Amino acid sequence: MNRKTLMLAAAAAALSLGLSACGADSSKTSTGASTGSGSAGTTTIASKLIMGGPPEFKTRPDGLPGLKKNYGVVFGKYTVTDTGGPVTVSSLKNGQIDAADLFTTDPSIQANGFVILEDPKSNFAAQNIVPIISKAKATDGVKKILNGIQAKLTTDGLGQLLTKVQNQKQDPDAVAKQWLSDNGLSGTGSSASGVKLTVGSANFPENVILADIYAEALKAQGASIKTTLNIGSREKYYAGLKDGSIDLFAEYTGTILQFIDKNATATSPDDVYAALVKALPSNLIALDKAQAQDSDAIVVTKATADKYSLKTIADLAKTG
C-alpha cells in the first residue's frame, strides 16, 4: 500500500516537473520570437501577436503571404492549430493565440464574442459556394439538381445549418436532409440515375454539411453515391479532384481560384466566378455559384480588439 502511494506520488511529481519543463520551454520560444521582432525596428501590433490557423495558411496566397502583401501585416509567430475547428477556437478563447483564421459563418464567433477584422483590400476574395465537379460526371440531370440547391443557399441559411450541427449537436446528414425538404428539394426521381459519384469534403463541419446536401439530393434522384468526408486541407483533396479520386466537392470561389491561379486578382463575386470558370483544368467544371458566402477571416477576441483598437486587418500593421 505504502509502496504504491509512494510510487504514485513520485510519478505525479515527475509528471508535473516534466510538464512544467516543457511548458517553460515553449513560452521561452514565444518570448524569443517577440524579442526577435522587436530588434527588427518598428514594433507593429501584429508582431506582438500570435496567429493561429491551419498549416497551409502559412503558404497559401491569401494566407500569411497575402496578409503581408496586401496589408504589410507580419505576425510575431504562427501556431498551427486546425482548419477553423475546435483547436483554433479554444486556443483563441484561452489565449494560446491572439488572432485566428476562422470562417465567417462559424457560430462560435458570435458565441464567444470574437471580432471579425474587416478586409477592405479583399485579401480574402469573394467566397461564394460553388460545386466543382468532374466533367465526366456532370450530366444534365446532375447539373440541374445541384444548381437547384445552389439557388437556395444563402449565407444566413448556412449559419443556421452550422448552428444546428455545432451547437445543437445535430447530425450533419440529418440536417442536410431537413434543409432539402424545407426547401422543397427532397423530391425523389431518376434524373441522376446511372451516375456514380464520389462526394468529398474538407474537415470542417460546414463543408461536410454541403457535401451531405449534394449527396442526399443526388441519391434521391437515383445516383449511386460514395462519400469521402473530412479529408483535410485543400492541397490534399484538390489532388484527389484532379486525379479523379473524388468527383464532386463544395468549394469557395475565392480560395479555389487563388489556389489554382496564384496571380488571380479578381475580388468581386462575379469576377472571381468568371475567372474560376476559366482557370479550372479541363476535366473539372464549376456549376452555378450560390448567393451564400463563407469566407476566411482574421478574427480576434473582444479584449484584443479593444486593447489595440482593431477594426480592420490593416490596423494590425500599425505600431502600438
Added chain:
Amino acid sequence: MTALATSSSSSPLHFWGYFMDHRSTDLSWLWSHTWLSVVPVVIGLLVALPLGWLARRYRFVYPPLISLTGLIYTIPSIALFVLIPPLFGLKSLDPKQVPIALTLYSIALLVRVVADGLASVSEDTVQAATAIGFKPLGRFFRVELPIAVPVITAGLRVALVANVSIVAVSGTIGMSNLGQLFTLGFQNSTNGPYYPPIVLGIVLCVLLALVLDRIVIILNILLTPWRKAVRS
C-alpha cells in the same frame, strides 16, 4: 461542460443513442474498419510464411530481413499512408493506400514471428520428422508449421490489435472507417465538447480489437488440440 448541461445528447454516455441514430453509417464504418484490420494481416501472414521459412532455412537471410522489416515499423503510420500512392502509382486518395500500408506493417511484424516460431520447433522433432520420411515441404506444413502455431498466433494478435488502432489514424485523412467518428466529434466540439461520436469510436475500436483477439485465441486452440491438456 456547459454543453453537457444544456444538451443531454452531447453527454459521453449518449454514445449508444448516437449509434442508434446513425446506425447505417456507423455500421458501414465498423465493417470497413474490420476489413481494413483483418485483410492486411491475412495477406501479411501469407507473405510472411515463405519469408519466415527462408529466414529459418538459410540463416544468413535472417539478420538483413529482420533489420529491413524492423525499419518499416519505425515509419509513422500517417507518413506511410501518404507515401504509398506515389510509390505504388495510386491516385492520391485511393482507399487502397491504407490496406497497403497496413500489409507492410503486418509483414514486418509477422516475418520475424514466423521465423522465430519455426525456430521454436525443437531440432529433435525436425530430425524425427525427417527420419520417418517427410520431405522438406511436407515437413514444413505438417510438422514445423503446426508446432509454430502458438508463437505465430501470438504475433497475429499483436498485429490485429495494432491494426485496429492504425486504421483509426487513417480516418483523420478522410478514409471511411471508425476514425471518422473521432474527426466528427472533434470538429463539432468547437462550442462545447461533443462526446458521443468520440466515445462511440473508442468503444467500437476496443470491442473490435477484443473480438478479433478472441477469435485468434479460439483459432489457436482449434489448431493446437494437443495443447489442451496443458491448458486445463
Added chain:
Amino acid sequence: MIGEVFTWLNDPGHWKDTRFDTGIATQLTAHVRFCAFALLVALIIALPLGLVIGHTGRGRWLIAAANTLRALPTVGVLVLLTVVIAPHFYGRTDTGYLIPTEIVLIVLAIPSILSNTFAGVENVDPAVRDAAEGMGMTGKQVLLKVELPCSLPLIFSGFRSATLQVIATATIASYLPLGGLGRFIYDGLAQQDFPQMIGGGVLVAGLALVADLLLYLVQRYTVSRGLTGRFSKKRIPDARLASVTQAEVAAV
C-alpha cells in the same frame, strides 16, 4: 522524389528556426522531450509494478488489464482527452495539449514494459529463486539482486519496443498545436509539400533507429553475459519480437 527529400533534409535553412517555421533542430529536441518524458513516466509506473507483480504473483489481473490498453485507438483517446482537458488551460501555455499527448504516449508505453517486466520476473528459473531464498536473501534482495538482473533482457526488449512505438506515435502531437517531428508530416501533408512530409517521416524513423541502437548498447553493458550467452555465438536478442512472443504468451 528521394532527391527532393534529401535536398529538403540537407537545406541548413530547414534546420534553423525562423519566425513562422520551427526548424528541424528544435522540433527534433521537442520530439525527443515528448518521448523521453512519456517513457520515463511509463518506466516509473510499469517497472516497479511489473517487478512486484512478478515477485509476489499477486495482481496478475493488472497485467491482463494493461494488455487491453493496447486495444485503445490512439487518435480517439487523444481527441477525447483534448476535448476534456484543453479548454481548462488559459494563456500562453500548451499544457492543455501537452497533457493529453503525454497521457496517450504513456498509456501506449506501459503495456510493453509492464508485461515484459512481469514475464521476465516470472520466467526466472524457480530453482534460482529457491536457492536465493534458501541462502538467506530477503525478499527485497531476491528481487533486486536476482530477479531484476535476470529479467533485464526481457525488460530491455519491452522498453525498446515501447520506445519505437512512442517515437513513431509522438507524431500525433502535431495533430494538436504542438511541435515535434510530426509537425513536418502534418504540415507537409496539408501543404502538399511531399519532400517536407517524407523528410519528417525519415527523421522519425532515423530517430527511432538511433534510440534503439543506444538502448542496445546500454543493454549490452548492463545485462550479464551469463544471460545473453554472448560468449557462444548467439544472435542478439532484439526488441520487437521478444516482447511479442514472451509477453503475449504470458498474457494469454
Added chain:
Amino acid sequence: MIRFESVSKRYPDGTVAVDELDFVAPSGQITVLVGPSGCGKTTSLRMINRMIEPTAGRILIDDQDVTKVDAAQLRRGIGYVIQHAGLFPHRTIIDNVASVPYLLGTDKKQARARAMELIERVGLDPRFAKRYPSQLSGGQQQRVGVARALAADPPVMLMDEPFSAVDPVVRDQLQEEFLRLQSDLGKTIVFVTHDIDEAIKLGDQVAVLRVGGHLAQLATPAELLSRPVDEFVAGFVGRDRGYRALTFTTVGELAVHDEQTVTLGAPVPSGADLDNWILVVDAANVPQGWLNLVELSRDDTTVSADLLYRGGTLATQGGSLREALDACLSSPSGRGVVVDSDETLLGSITAAEVLALIEKRRPAAASVTGSGSERR
C-alpha cells in the same frame, strides 16, 4: 544437532505433508530422508531453514528453536543445495560461490579468495571461476552448488536431491567426492533423496518416510537392510537387500590362499600342475586379469594385455563381505582376488569360504552396527 519435535505440516486444503515427525539428526553426521514422492521429505527439509513453516511442533538446531531466529539470518547460517543447483545465471562461478559471504558483508577480496579455495576443493578447474553457469555441464554446476553452500562454512547443510539430475556415472563420482569432503568437514547434514541406494551409500542414518509424512523407520543403513520394521520399508528397501546388507559386514582378516601368478610380458607358462586359469600381475604385483591357458593358440608365446579376462572385481583385505563375495562371483576362475590397500596381491579366496564366513557370523548379525565412521 537438529531435532524435530512432533513437527507437522498441514495445508489449508487439508493435505497433510508431514505428520508428527520426531527425529534427531546428530552433529557431524549425514541423515538421509528417503521415501516415495509425496512422503513429505522435501517439506521436512525445507522446514529446517523455514522455507516452509511448520503448522505444529518445533525444530531445534543446537537447542535453538528455528522459528525464534530471523528467517534470512537463519538461512545464511545453513548451507542449501538443491536439485538443479539453482546457480545465478547472471553471476560468474566465483561470484556465485561467494554469494553468502557477500550477503554476510564479508570483504569482497576475502570472499573471493575463499570461493576460489572452495572451487578447487569441490574438484573444479580454477579456470572455471570467471565463467558463467550456462557454460558448465550439469555435474559441474552441481559442484558449484555444493561449493556455494559451503562458502560461509555453515555447520549445517541441507541437500535436496542434489545429485539426482545428473547421469549415473557422474552421480557416482559426485557421491564419492561428497563423502570424501564430508570426512574432512564433518558437517551436520540432512540429505533428501528418493533413491534408496543413494541413501544407503551416503547416510550415517536413514529415515524412511511414507506417504502422508509419517516416519516409517529411522536406522543405520545396515539395520535398515537387515531389519526393516514393516512391509512398506521392506518393499521400499527393495530386493537383494540381504546381499546388499553384506556391504556393512566386515571380517577382521580374510584367510587367503596363495595364487600362482605370471607377470605381464613374460613367456606363457606351461606345466601339468597348472590350473586352466592363471592370474596375471604387473611388475608391482598388482593384479591385471586372468589368463585362460586352454584357449591360447600356438602363436601366443608371451602374456600380452589383449589376452586377459579383466571382468573380475577385487576384494580389499578388511573390506566388506559383499566385496569378497562379489570378487569370487565375478572371477572367471571362481577364485576371488584379495588385495591390500595398495592394490597389491595378497592371495585368493573361494565363494564357499566366504559363504562359510557369512554362516559363521549369522548369529552376530543382529548386533551389527555398520556405521559410517566404521566404513571409512
